Structures are given as structure tokens and as C-alpha cells.
Amino acid sequence: MTVPIAPVLCVVAAILTGLLYPAGQVAWRVRNEQKQFELVPRHDTCSVLNDPLLQGCEKGVVHYPTGQVFFACAIDTSVREKWFPAVMEFDPEAALNPKGGIVRLDLKSSKVTRLELQDFPPTFHPHGLSIVPSPDDPNQLLIAAVNHGASGSSVEIFEHTLQTTTARHLETFRNDKLLPAPNDVLLLDRHSFFATNDRSNVRSKLWTAVERSGWVKGGHIVYKGKDGNAKVVADKVEYPNGIAASVDQKHIYVGDNSRAQVLVYERRGTNRLRLVDTIPIPHAADNLSVEPSTGNIYVTGVNQFFSCLVAFLMDGPTVCPGAVTKITNNTDHDLFFGKKYKTSIVFTDDGHRIPVMTIAGVVPDLKKSFVAGLSEFLKKLKAQTGAVKRISKDLSYYDIEAVKQQERIDKLVASGADIHDIRKQKEVLEETFQMMPDGKRRLATAHKDLSDLLEKFMKNAPPEAASSEEVVAAKELLAEVHV
Numbered sequence: 001m002t003v004p005i006a007p008v009l010c011v012v013a014a015i016l017t018g019l020l021y022p023a024g025q026v027a028w029r030v031r032n033e034q035k036q037f038e039l040v041p042r043h044d045t046c047s048v049l050n051d052p053l054l055q056g057c058e059k060g061v062v063h064y065p066t067g068q069v070f071f072a073c074a075i076d077t078s079v080r081e082k083w084f085p086a087v088m089e090f091d092p093e094a095a096l097n098p099k100g101g102i103v104r105l106d107l108k109s110s111k112v113t114r115l116e117l118q119d120f121p122p123t124f125h126p127h128g129l130s131i132v133p134s135p136d137d138p139n140q141l142l143i144a145a146v147n148h149g150a151s152g153s154s155v156e157i158f159e160h161t162l163q164t165t166t167a168r169h170l171e172t173f174r175n176d177k178l179l180p181a182p183n184d185v186l187l188l189d190r191h192s193f194f195a196t197n198d199r200s201n202v203r204s205k206l207w208t209a210v211e212r213s214g215w216v217k218g219g220h221i222v223y224k225g226k227d228g229n230a231k232v233v234a235d236k237v238e239y240p241n242g243i244a245a246s247v248d249q250k251h252i253y254v255g256d257n258s259r260a261q262v263l264v265y266e267r268r269g270t271n272r273l274r275l276v277d278t279i280p281i282p283h284a285a286d287n288l289s290v291e292p293s294t295g296n297i298y299v300t301g302v303n304q305f306f307s308c309l310v311a312f313l314m315d316g317p318t319v320c321p322g323a324v325t326k327i328t329n330n331t332d333h334d335l336f337f338g339k340k341y342k343t344s345i346v347f348t349d350d351g352h353r354i355p356v357m358t359i360a361g362v363v364p365d366l367k368k369s370f371v372a373g374l375s376e377f378l379k380k381l382k383a384q385t386g387a388v389k390r391i392s393k394d395l396s397y398y399d400i401e402a403v404k405q406q407e408r409i410d411k412l413v414a415s416g417a418d419i420h421d422i423r424k425q426k427e428v429l430e431e432t433f434q435m436m437p438d439g440k441r442r443l444a445t446a447h448k449d450l451s452d453l454l455e456k457f458m459k460n461a462p463p464e465a466a467s468s469e470e471v472v473a474a475k476e477l478l479a480e481v482h483v
Helices: 007-033 206-213 305-313 333-337 377-414 421-458 463-467 470-482
Strands: 058-062 070-073 101-106 112-114 116-117 126-133 140-149 152-161 165-174 182-187 193-197 217-225 230-237 239-244 251-256 260-267 273-280 287-290 299-304 322-329 340-349 358-365 368-373
Touching: 058 126, 058 287, 070 126, 070 140, 070 287, 070 333, 070 421, 101 126, 126 193, 140 182, 152 182, 182 239, 182 421, 193 239, 230 251, 230 273, 251 273, 251 287, 251 299, 273 340, 287 358, 287 470, 340 368, 377 421, 377 470, 421 470
Parallel strands: 116 165, 126 182
Antiparallel strands: 058 070, 070 101, 101 112, 126 140, 140 152, 152 165, 182 193, 193 217, 217 230, 239 251, 251 260, 260 273, 287 299, 299 322, 299 358, 322 340, 358 368
């Protein structure tokens, strides 16, 4: 018995439509809203900190009294490319590589410091991050970080004394059933926090793509209390990413990446969360920050979420345009019609200076702000090494061709060839000579750029960076190629 093709195709089309409809609906809305702003870099007053420690920084949190930002950074992005459960990368050897860290940036001086983690195993792969002041000492901070360890993901609690370079480990919380895929954490005090779990525990790139499409809501939010017990306090969330709290901590904000919106939850007495509002924005909602003097919410994310997601899952290029949206309380006339919040784009980037924007923050007292993301300094080093290599190869080709062309001319002259043929060969040789000065100039420029990039990288790089494949290749090439 043969199965009619048309009904089968109709069934497949119906299934695909059902799968893709939620994603398509969001994409259509976002596309229309993005017509209001240009996806171009606007960095007239910005300075880019190409510090080797500030690489692959998914989340950053401001300590407003000191103007310091604490980041969860991969540091070596080549490790993150192989081990990052959030995008289904599970290389067990990379998981054992002790590369990640908590990095502090002083916005006043631009000084960057990696905190030494005491009483803690060397392998650390941070994702989300949160800080709160210690109730016992104003000079101490409590830091919570999501860690994607080799044996499983966890939330780690540290204690840090301001102006020092260390953080002492206090506690590990791990629950593979409730937090198989933690993304971000919101620390409340020494013993309690909220955390987002962004997907189910199925290790499959295809299934993750299905979940991210909005067809399956595999995410949820967990609360861990002072008694050590944890519970799901909001379930069936499509793609819960960054999490933050209102200034009075009565409301919890969660970025829903797939739906390009911010979820507003009311925090109940039992720490259960009740969804009271959704705020649509014109890009993915990755991480959030709340500026305490105004209560304004800053949401950062990529503009082309689904294409960037596919790039991540399929190991493709990860240069994604991004934006930052500011959310404020609405005071305009349309408040009467139920519009509680006002949104405005405050920053955009085309993806070439900040490849994947993930977090932004504003510090009014310093009149400064920051935007960070999964910038890939080692990839820049690798790309520049490739540029020097290509130009050097071109010059070598010109030299070889010039010798060959001169040999042809000598043979033509010796054989008494037609003067026209000899003249034509000499013209070809002259063209080759004319290309050499430009090639040498390009090589000198590329060589200097690579040298400067390497020097800047090694100035503050961790010791293990010197042995990385990219650094070794750059050093060898600089020594080999002379300009």
C-alpha cells in the first residue's frame, strides 16, 4: 500500500508551521520594531578595553558605591567554544581547563583585576553573576556565580573584601534536577537566591533549538532558601536568561530571550513568583541591570536572535548586531490605557566591535556606562596573524614570479626571440615590481598591528595565555617575517 504524497506533505507542513509559528510571530514583531533604529555602531564617546582578562564576559554587575564592575568571564574564549553547556558544547577535556574567572573593572581608572579564588578548585566556567553587600561588614561583598563545572552546573558563593584581589569560597549549591542548566543568579543574602534555568536537561542541539523556538517551554525559575532547600517558583518559561530585582526587591525581572521580552514577576511572601506583566522589546532579552537611583532597567541582547542561535549551535560565525533598551515607568497619557512601561533604545552595535552583546550598565555618579559581551580577543589575534601570513605569502609569490619572469626574458634574448615578445615579458616584470612596494607597505602595517595587538594582550594576560595556540603562532610569525 502506498501512502499518498500530498497528505504526508500537508502533515509535515502543519507540524513545521506549529513548530515555527511562535518564533515567526516574535521575529515579525521585532523586525517591525527594529525599523525605528539603525543597527550601526555609535561609539563616539566610547573606549574599547581590549584587555585579555575581559574576554567572553557574559555578565557584569556594578558595585555602585565604588564604581567597580564584577564580571563573569571565560578569559580564554577558545575553551568556551569547546565547553559551554548553554549552547550545547560538551568537550570533557576543555571542561577540565582552569581558565574562567571573576574579573573586576574599576570604571574610574579602567584598571582590570582578576580575583584569586581561595578554597576553590581551579576549574571555573562562570556564566551568570550577582553581588550583594555583606550585612556584617560594608567593606565586604557576597558574590554568587553560576559555574558550569565538568561534573555538573552549580551556583557558587564567595566572600570578597573590597580593594583586595581575592575571593574566598563559602558554599556550593548543586541540584541537577531543579538546575540542570542554570543561566543567571540573583543573590539575596548569604544563603538565598533566585536562579534561572534556561532549558530542560536534554543534551541535544536539535532539541535545544526546538525549545528556543518557543514550541516547548523547558525553562523555569528556582528559589533556594536559607534552609538549604530549593523549589521551582515559576515554571514553563520559554527561555529565561538574565534575572534582576526592583530596588525594593518586591518585583523580579527576567529576560525571555526567545520572546524578546522582559517578564515582570511579583514576589510573594513564600518567594513564589506571580507573572504580572510582560514588556516587549525590539531585540532578544539576555541580561538585565537595574540602576538603583531611578529603578530603570537596562536590557541587553542581540537583534537577530534566531540566526545568532543557529550560528552558536552550528559552530558558525558569531558576529551578531546588538542593542541596549532602557525601560522606565510610563508617565505619558497612554498610561491611562494600561501601558505601564516605556522603552527606548539607548545603544546599538553592528556586531563588529562587540560581537555578541550580553550586558550593559549605567553609573550616573561617574557619568559612565559599560557594554560587554562575548568579545573574542584571541580570535582577533588569530585573524591578524592570518592577515600577516597572507600578505607575506603574496610578497614571496611576487619575488618568485619576478625571478621566473627575468629567466624568461634572458632565455628570449639568448634565443634571439622577437623584440615584441621580449618587450611584453618586460612589461609583465615591471607590473610585478610595481606591486611590491604596496605589498611591503601593507605587510609593515599588518606586522605592526599584530605586534601591538600581541603586546596589549600579553601586558595583563594570565600566565597560561603565553602557551595558547594563537599567541604561539603570532610570536613565531613575527619572528619569521621581517619588515
